[in-house]
Amino acid sequence: MAVLLIGTLDTKGRELGVLRDRLRSEGIKVLVIDAGTGDPEAIEPDIPRHRVFEAAGSSIDEVRRHRDRGRAVSAAAQGAARLVEQFLSEGGIEGILAIGGSAGTTIGTTAMRAAPFGLPKLMVSTLASGETRPYVGGSDLMMLPSVADLAGLNRITRRVLINAADAMIGMVRGQARPRPDSTPSEAPLITATMFGVTTPCVDRARTRLEAQGAEVIVFHATGVGGQAMEGLIRDGQVDGVLDLTTTELADELVGGVLSAGPDRLTAAVDASIPQVVSVGALDMVNFGPLETVPERFKGRTFHVHNPTVTLMRTLPDECRAIGERMAQALFNARVETIVLIPEQGVSALDAPGQPFHDPEADAALFSAIRDGLRGATHTRVESLPLHLNDPRFADAAVARLSDANTRYRSSDSSEHP
Structure with missing residues (x-):
């Protein structure tokens, strides 16, 4: 069982590294999914970008050849969602955490909406304080405003990222603990x-x-x-x-x-x-x-x-x-x-x-x-x-x-x- 960490490693590698390291320091297994189109920076993914685009029926070469950012984001979102569905069918996900601006938010929340109600889902986004319905839809995913743009690490972004990781740690551990309301109900x-x-x-x-x-x-x-x-x-x-x-x-x-x-x-x-x-x-x-x-x-x-x-x-x-x-x-x-x-x-x-x-x-x-x-x-x-x-x-x-x-x-x- 692992937390999926989704982002574009060509632009958000250092920020994703903070999340990954914080989760791992608390004993949480992490699988990093690279949804970017460029070479990863700072950290290496567990699921490389070519697998994301192949899951969408495309390829990294095809995406680069078209030089269409909107097309690339759509393919990455579709591929990430299909990978989530695959992991869910194998019983391998205990949470999804993603970060991004407009592109990363589209990719991350599309993947999260493929997951069922109750699975912890947290999106750290520059768009979280605006109109969020296109991203949340009918899901129970949560959005955390990044406050500052996720472009480098500083005292603001680092604190937000650590808080996000800690929130995911709490949710994952909470899922594992028996709770008063956790007894399965026989009521229809x-x-x-x-x-x-x-x-x-x-x-x-x-x-x-x-x-x-x-x-x-x-x-x-x-x-x-x-x-x-x-x-x-x-x-x-x-x-x-x-x-x-x-x-x-x-x-x-x-x-x-x-x-x-x-x-x-x-x-x-x-x-x-x-x-x-x-x-x-x-x-x-x-x-x-x-x-x-x-x-x-x-x-x-x-x-x-x-x-x-x-x-x-x-x-x-x-x-x-x-x-x-x-x-x-x-x-x-x-x-x-x-x-x-x-x-x-x-x-x-x-x-x-x-x-x-x-x-x-x-x-x-x-x-x-x-x-x-x-x-x-x-x-x-x-x-x-x-x-x-x-x-x-x-x-x-x-x-x-x-x-x-x-x-x-x-x-x-x-x-x-």
């Missing part, structure tokens, strides 16, 4: 999605599931939340999904700021686990302060949720497109999947007398889902004459998921894909 693990405007529904559903003995992890459907949930599902740690708040689809298709990307809703289908899906908060697209809303949306229906969050009502055509996307993502489910439709409204703002109440838009959404899932083998649509935040809707969602999970567990394992 259920993930759920929630937004402020769907909180009454999801809170009730969570309480009901916990009373049945399940452990429920709720994700805030803010883009990163959806990505994090689906990452956990892809890691194979989830038994069932209560995806009642799919609002991130609206941001992806219409152009809001809380998209979870084009693959949202695919993880549970790919993992072949039961799920109940609904249309929570698909009446809205999210933006920042009102003045940041793009000009092309001028004249639309808005609701200022707070000074930093502006919500825009989705139109019937947009709702139709969202419904089609949802149906497309769920059509090929290979185990029981239920789409539960609340006919009386999809969020706290989509009820009679509320600013986003729009039966026409909701009808377009619902009909697109029904039409798109007609003929699906394992996915069915069920409509209830209730609002999403009606307690009876939450109870129905829990009942459907519990029944689906029971049937899934009791079926012959050979039937599962």
